[in-house]
Amino acid sequence: MKPEDTTTPEQPRPPARLPLWANPRIGLVVLLIALIALFTTLRPAFLNTQLTLVPMQADISVYAVVGLSQLAVLSLGHMNMAVGRMAAMSAFASGLLHDRLDAPLIVALAGGLAMGALLGALAGLIIARTGVNSFVVTLALDFALIGLVSLLYASFTDGVAFNGLPAGMSALRTDTFADYCAGDLCGPPIPLLAPIALVAVLVVGLLFRWSRTGREVLMAGSNAKAAELSGIPVRARVIQAHALSGLLAGLAGFLLSANNGAFSAGVGDGFLLPSFLAPVLGGTLLVGGAVSVLGTVLGTAITQVIYKGLNLLQFQVDELKLYIGLVLLAALSLDRLRHVLAERRGVPA
Amino acid sequence: MRPFVRLGSIVGVLAVVIAASACTKKEDTPADGATALTAAQVKVALVPGGAHPYFQPWKDAGGKAKTDFAFGDVTFNETAGWDQTKQNDVLTSLAAQGYNAFGIFGVAPESINSTFENLKKQGFHVGSLASCPAGDKNLADFCLSTDVQEAAYKAAKAAVEAMGGAGNLVHLTGNKVDSNTQRRIAGVQKAVDETGGKVKLLDTITDIDKDLQTAQKAVADLLAAKGSQVNAIVTTAYNPAVAAAGGVKQAKLPIKVIAIDDDPTIIAGIKAGEVAATVLQNPVGQAYVGSYALVKLSEGCTMATPGVIIDSGSFVVTTANVATYDNDRAAKTTSLKSDFDTKYLTCAK
Numbered sequence: 148m149k150p151e152d153t154t155t156p157e158q159p160r161p162p163a164r165l166p167l168w169a170n171p172r173i174g175l176v177v178l179l180i181a182l183i184a185l186f187t188t189l190r191p192a193f194l195n196t197q198l199t200l201v202p203m204q205a206d207i208s209v210y211a212v213v214g215l216s217q218l219a220v221l222s223l224g225h226m227n228m229a230v231g232r233m234a235a236m237s238a239f240a241s242g243l244l245h246d247r248l249d250a251p252l253i254v255a256l257a258g259g260l261a262m263g264a265l266l267g268a269l270a271g272l273i274i275a276r277t278g279v280n281s282f283v284v285t286l287a288l289d290f291a292l293i294g295l296v297s298l299l300y301a302s303f304t305d306g307v308a309f310n311g312l313p314a315g316m317s318a319l320r321t322d323t324f325a326d327y328c329a330g331d332l333c334g335p336p337i338p339l340l341a342p343i344a345l346v347a348v349l350v351v352g353l354l355f356r357w358s359r360t361g362r363e364v365l366m367a368g369s370n371a372k373a374a375e376l377s378g379i380p381v382r383a384r385v386i387q388a389h390a391l392s393g394l395l396a397g398l399a400g401f402l403l404s405a406n407n408g409a410f411s412a413g414v415g416d417g418f419l420l421p422s423f424l425a426p427v428l429g430g431t432l433l434v435g436g437a438v439s440v441l442g443t444v445l446g447t448a449i450t451q452v453i454y455k456g457l458n459l460l461q462f463q464v465d466e467l468k469l470y471i472g473l474v475l476l477a478a479l480s481l482d483r484l485r486h487v488l489a490e491r492r493g494v495p496a
Numbered sequence: 497m498r499p500f501v502r503l504g505s506i507v508g509v510l511a512v513v514i515a516a517s518a519c520t521k522k523e524d525t526p527a528d529g530a531t532a533l534t535a536a537q538v539k540v541a542l543v544p545g546g547a548h549p550y551f552q553p554w555k556d557a558g559g560k561a562k563t564d565f566a567f568g569d570v571t572f573n574e575t576a577g578w579d580q581t582k583q584n585d586v587l588t589s590l591a592a593q594g595y596n597a598f599g600i601f602g603v604a605p606e607s608i609n610s611t612f613e614n615l616k617k618q619g620f621h622v623g624s625l626a627s628c629p630a631g632d633k634n635l636a637d638f639c640l641s642t643d644v645q646e647a648a649y650k651a652a653k654a655a656v657e658a659m660g661g662a663g664n665l666v667h668l669t670g671n672k673v674d675s676n677t678q679r680r681i682a683g684v685q686k687a688v689d690e691t692g693g694k695v696k697l698l699d700t701i702t703d704i705d706k707d708l709q710t711a712q713k714a715v716a717d718l719l720a721a722k723g724s725q726v727n728a729i730v731t732t733a734y735n736p737a738v739a740a741a742g743g744v745k746q747a748k749l750p751i752k753v754i755a756i757d758d759d760p761t762i763i764a765g766i767k768a769g770e771v772a773a774t775v776l777q778n779p780v781g782q783a784y785v786g787s788y789a790l791v792k793l794s795e796g797c798t799m800a801t802p803g804v805i806i807d808s809g810s811f812v813v814t815t816a817n818v819a820t821y822d823n824d825r826a827a828k829t830t831s832l833k834s835d836f837d838t839k840y841l842t843c844a845k
Contacts, residue, residue: 192592202588306675308606326522408610412673417579458589
């Protein structure tokens with residue numbers, strides 16, 4: 148042993164630089180590229196702009212926001228089982244505002260978001276006040292909202308959807324930036340929905356990375372008791388995180404309504420599973436305290452690419468489910484393997 | 497560093513705003529599908545909303561149409577899983593695979609017009625099969641479907657007759673947040689209203705067409721709770737019909753069952769006198785004549801009335817005509833095809 152080691156006081160070792168292979172996001176990007184390459188080789192139509200890439204981007208936009216909605220409460224180690232029904236209620240609020248008050252697009256959107264945030268805050272308030280598990284509270288809320296959505300549509304519409312959409316909403320569905328030109332220069336073939344989702348991704352990303360509130364939510368998720376003792380208002384943070392989850396569910400409901408072309412009672416029906424799948428695939432912990440916004444977007448992209456690819460290969464219904472399950476299991480196992488390897492080599496992953 | 501970030505963001509936002517304000521929207525170019533194809537170039541995709549026994553005859557009917565009308569190819573894809581977003585995905589994937597004419601049972605009648613519009617914008621021909629869009633508009637080239645309200649009315653009339661014109665009736669049906677279910681409920685209500693209060697609609701049980709188990713459980717619950725008060729059950733969905741026929745037989749109650757469609761258990765029930773009547777639809781005619789019309793449209797014919805709604809027929813089958821009902825159905829299919837030639841299609845040749 149060298150003499151200076153014993154004489155100088157021990158300095159905290161600087162954290163080892165994360166090698167590229169140990170970065171989970173890089174793993175997801177590699178997987179995504181590999182999947183795209185695989186499907187393109189098998190079916191060149193995978194790169195068809197109008198029929199494959201544009202619709203896929205629109206779907207990724209919707210489901211990335213769905214994933215973020217769940218991520219907002221996973222940050223606390225909570226769950227939001229009512230994510231689909233909050234989206235349905237938001238779509239109802241938007242539809243009602245347009246139908247009865249002739250509200251323009253932006254007002255209808257704001258109304259929908261407010262409804263989502265309000266429902267989320269209500270769930271958060273019940274959880275914070277009573278201490279009942281978030282799974283139970285949001286599951287109960289989901290049941291109540293299933294009935295309420297159905298009743299509201301029956302009372303305010305002819306059936307199960309509002310007729311008509313605010314001006315501009317159809318363009319969100321049908322147009323891409325390639326349809327808008329300055330002179331001869333036209334935009335890229337990206338659907339108009341995508342920037343809305345991108346704003347949500349940036350805001351949630353910045354919130355959890357840079358804002359004090361976001362960091363406090365993560366600390367409350369990591370250890371509520373310790374956070375409380377450090378002076379963090381844990382109850383307020385629980386309510387805020389759930390309100391954010393509701394707000395994002397509302398945004399997802401709006402995006403899906405735009406994508407499908409109607410504010411209807413069925414909006415959000417298929418949100419629950421993807422809402423968990425994308426964040427978990429992207430590296431967000433179910434126990435709380437750590438989130439990955441970029442990972443969620445990548446997780447959504449991977450899921451949609453797999454789905455689109457298998458669709459193009461024309462798998463039949465049972466095979467499709469089987470292979471989606473297998474590919475996702477393989478993706479999660481690879482990630483786990485990467486994690487174990489990283490731990491053995493002493494690199495945080 | 498921060499001022500630069502802020503300055504950069506402001507410049508970025510300004511650049512986007514200026515670029516956006518200088519943009520103009522490209523004129524919509526007419527769809528290139530207007531160019532006529534030869535029959536051999538037409539590839540028809542028959543796409544139900546999900547896996548369901550009702551649609552199984554579409555496979556063979558599509559195959560028969562391909563042989564009879566000598567067109568390029570036909571596929572049957574039931575992977576939509578009763579989710580409109582997934583169905584849209586399936587449709588664009590099929591289009592990317594070269595399918596250029598679509599016979600679609602839309603998952604969500606309230607928003608399926610948007611899907612039709614998207615496909616037509618790309619130049620494809622679209623027929624709405626077995627279900628028409630909700631509301632007054634049909635943006636598909638045509639809709640060839642059972643008039644569900646009329647079929648439910650016929651079924652309820654048969655039930656009233658079977659129960660001797662008085663008593664308690666129960667209606668079992670499918671997804672409540674579906675405008676077709678709302679039409680069925682209206683059809684049954686109309687027949688009940690016509691009895692002037694002699695027949696009472698005891699209950700309308702919805703959301704039990706998901707699978708046979710769900711329907712069987714609902715029927716068992718109904719018979720246990722109100723079996724002795726019920727005189728007749730009218731069903732306007734496939735699984736509830738099979739479950740009601742089996743449930744009533746097992747419980748040995750004197751309840752008249754009016755079924756729908758021709759599952760082997762239902763037809764056996766009619767022959768044995770356990771099922772009073774069934775109302776048949778015409779899935780074979782929908783797929784066969786629908787494919788024919790799509791081929792004709794692709795070859796350059798146009799619809800005399802774009803978006804016309806055509807009843808594919810519904811037939812009440814009792815013990816009296818159980819042996820011969822398929823002849824009526826085949827005759828209807830033949831007459832539908834000749835109606836397309838003489839009334840609905842305008843062809844240059």
